[in-house]
Amino acid sequence: MEPAIDAAPVARSLLEPHAAQVAPRLLNLLLAGADGRIGRIVEVEAYAGAEDPAAHSYRGATARNASMFGPAGHLYVYLSHGIHHCANVVCSGPGHGVLIRALRPLAGLTAMRAARPGCLRDLDLCRGPGRLARAMAIDRRHDGLDLLGDGPYRLLDDGTPPPTDPETTPRIGISRGTEKQWRWSVPDEPCRSRQPRRSRSSPPCSA
DNA sequence: TTGAGGATTCTC
DNA sequence: AGAATCCTCAAA
Numbered sequence: 001m002e003p004a005i006d007a008a009p010v011a012r013s014l015l016e017p018h019a020a021q022v023a024p025r026l027l028n029l030l031l032a033g034a035d036g037r038i039g040r041i042v043e044v045e046a047y048a049g050a051e052d053p054a055a056h057s058y059r060g061a062t063a064r065n066a067s068m069f070g071p072a073g074h075l076y077v078y079l080s081h082g083i084h085h086c087a088n089v090v091c092s093g094p095g096h097g098v099l100i101r102a103l104r105p106l107a108g109l110t111a112m113r114a115a116r117p118g119c120l121r122d123l124d125l126c127r128g129p130g131r132l133a134r135a136m137a138i139d140r141r142h143d144g145l146d147l148l149g150d151g152p153y154r155l156l157d158d159g160t161p162p163p164t165d166p167e168t169t170p171r172i173g174i175s176r177g178t179e180k181q182w183r184w185s186v187p188d189e190p191c192r193s194r195q196p197r198r199s200r201s202s203p204p205c206s207a
Numbered sequence: 208t209t210g211a212g213g214a215t216t217c218t219c
Numbered sequence: 220a221g222a223a224t225c226c227t228c229a230a231a
Binding site: 208209210211212213215216218219 | 225
């Protein structure tokens with residue numbers, strides 16, 4: 001048996017206003033879903049609407065990204081590369097959202113394993129945005145869903161504060177806005193996503 | 208109507 | 220390094 005988890009809903013005011021302000025606050029909160037699946041948020045990225053060329057919302061609202069312009073605390077889910085779904089928490093800034101990039105699995109591991117056949121280690125179940133959406137059974141049907149109500153997916157606080165010294169790095173997998181240090185993660189957390197493959201054109205890591 | 212380009216992951 | 224895989228959006 002997994003231990004019971006005592007957690008309370010998150011206040012909507014936590015998601016105001018700017019995604020880059022909100023993102024590090026989400027570290028160590030819980031994402032809960034169907035079949036008792038719960039994971040602790042250990043890696044996030046901020047996307048900030050019209051001021052952020054890397055954001056899907058950069059050029060304004062479209063059919064795909066409409067939920068990014070809706071109420072804070074709702075989900076924005078998109079399909080990446082025609083294969084993987086990725087989940088964001090919408091912030092109050094227009095077109096702002098926080099991409100959840102990795103979770104540490106806490107409960108509902110059986111359901112997560114079943115959703116991710118071929119995943120060998122529990123550490124890897126939610127290690128990456130596409131993987132965690134799969135493990136939590138999140139897809140485009142959940143786009144726009146409120147995470148702060150009584151819905152099937154909820155953002156919860158079990159009293160664990162965000163880290164005082166989160167690791168800060170550039171965002172992963174984008175081609176514009178790469179100068180912004182808008183990726184945050186919990187230090188020494190094994191369930192963070194892998195660093196991207198070093199691109200041919202970028203200089204090797206000196207050592 | 209067309210086509211280039213993905214907020215990724217897995218395998219070779 | 221390359222593939223899988225399909226939706227989105229800007230441009231024509």
